[in-house]
Amino acid sequence: MEKTLIRAFRAASVYNILWGLVVIAWPDLPFTVFHLAAPTYPFLMRGIGLFVALYGYGYWAVSRDLVRYPQLVVIGFLGKTLGPIGWLFTVVQGELPPRTLLVNLFNDIIWLPFFVGYFVWYRRHQQGLGSSGGSASDCVATRPTLYERLLGKDFASLPDALRRFHQSASGGVAAGVFQIEGGSTPAGRAIARLLGLPRPARNVATELRVRAVGHREIWERSFGRDHVRTTQWLEQQRLVESLRGTRFTFDVCADHRGIRFHSLGVRWLGIPLPMSLAPHIDAEVVALDDSWEVDVTVTVPKLGVISSYNGQISQVA
Numbered sequence: 001m002e003k004t005l006i007r008a009f010r011a012a013s014v015y016n017i018l019w020g021l022v023v024i025a026w027p028d029l030p031f032t033v034f035h036l037a038a039p040t041y042p043f044l045m046r047g048i049g050l051f052v053a054l055y056g057y058g059y060w061a062v063s064r065d066l067v068r069y070p071q072l073v074v075i076g077f078l079g080k081t082l083g084p085i086g087w088l089f090t091v092v093q094g095e096l097p098p099r100t101l102l103v104n105l106f107n108d109i110i111w112l113p114f115f116v117g118y119f120v121w122y123r124r125h126q127q128g129l130g131s132s133g134g135s136a137s138d139c140v141a142t143r144p145t146l147y148e149r150l151l152g153k154d155f156a157s158l159p160d161a162l163r164r165f166h167q168s169a170s171g172g173v174a175a176g177v178f179q180i181e182g183g184s185t186p187a188g189r190a191i192a193r194l195l196g197l198p199r200p201a202r203n204v205a206t207e208l209r210v211r212a213v214g215h216r217e218i219w220e221r222s223f224g225r226d227h228v229r230t231t232q233w234l235e236q237q238r239l240v241e242s243l244r245g246t247r248f249t250f251d252v253c254a255d256h257r258g259i260r261f262h263s264l265g266v267r268w269l270g271i272p273l274p275m276s277l278a279p280h281i282d283a284e285v286v287a288l289d290d291s292w293e294v295d296v297t298v299t300v301p302k303l304g305v306i307s308s309y310n311g312q313i314s315q316v317a
Contacts, residue, residue: 001121002066008114009063012076013056019107020053034100055079064270065231065242067213070122077115080108124214145169146217146232150239154254159287162258165315171210171217176291178206178311180223188306191279196244197298197307198223206311223309238264245269248281258286276301290314 022029027045028038039045058072084104090096147166148155155163165172182200183189198204204224211218216233219241231242239250239261249265266278283296291314298307 001117005066005114005118005121006063008111009059009066009118012111012114013059013063016056016059017053020049020051020056023049023052030103034097036097036100060269061245064245064247066118066122067216067218068231068242073115073118073122077112077119080112080115084108143169145212146215146234150234150237150252151254151259157256158254159256159258159292161290161292161315162285162287165210169212171212172315173210173317174208174313174315176206176311176313178204178223178294178309178313180204180309181305181307183303183306185303188300188303191300191303192298192307194244195246195279195298195307196228198226198228198309206313208313246279248279250281258284258292260284279306288312 024046027042027049030045031038055076058069059076062069062072084101087096087101087104091098091101145167151158155166158166165174178201180198180201183192198221201224205222206224207222209220209222211220216231219230219232221228221230228243233240235249239252241248241250245268247267247270248263249267250261251264253260261281261283263279263281265275266273278300280299280301281296282299283294286293286295291312293310293312295310296308297305299305
């Protein structure tokens with residue numbers, strides 16, 4: 001179901017963008033096709049083409065992260081239901097010929113089953129069911145967590161503090177104090193801001209909230225006033241983390257000391273970036289008695305370190 005929805009929203013994105021660009025370039029074309037008088041103000045049709053194309057960007061964002069953008073799907077669904085209703089009313093009033101309803105058939109009606117399917121899928125994920133079915137309690141009791149699936153047999157070797165945190169079926173909350181360093185160049189600092197990385201600060205109160213949604217985890221980090229929200233999941237037994245439209249694929253290894261992360265590939269809006277240009281993330285989590293120490297470094301080739309943070313954190317819930 002998830003793969004079908006991803007393909008559907010990608011197709012909707014491409015369709016909307018192409019339709020919008022065609023109308024922007026040839027605003028009289030829809031009227032010519034239906035043998036109607038051309039509009040007196042073609043810039044109005046170009047405006048319609050513009051916002052239809054912008055819908056395409058929203059659908060592409062949804063296809064990249066189905067969990068994160070349900071509001072965009074609601075907006076699209078309302079447009080694809082209210083639009084045809086208004087168009088039908090105009091036809092009934094005699095202001096447009098019935099043949100023009102073909103526009104609604106291809107622009108709206110044929111896409112509605114996918115939107116309804118998304119809402120069903122999303123509700124199941126919110127209930128923690130994913131695509132497995134059954135009751136929520138059964139799912140929590142039997143399904144391994146994200147990091148249990150990622151690390152396999154190495155999960156058992158983790159220190160107690162880390163194993164407890166990553167073993168919770170619903171997620172967890174941890175808090176601590178961090179030191180944050182920024183990049184040394186203006187370009188590096190600009191890239192850090194585009195990625196939404198925290199600003200430099202000393203002894204900043206930090207909170208981590210992890211929430212399991214289906215087979216994914218939502219990681220919400222608060223560094224004082226700065227908030228960093230990412231989504232993590234597995235693809236071909238690699239950890240993938242999405243941050244503001246950028247997807248990092250990680251090699252992850254674990255042992256009795258903790259967990260280490262090294263980024264292997266980066267995609268921006270679905271486009272693979274060459275590693276000679278892409279940001280790199282290296283992170284190490286080392287367990288202490290009842291807490292763990294985190295050290296994260298983000299670098300960009302030729303710019304060096306653009307952001308780094310480290311500190312000690314412990315589970316509070």
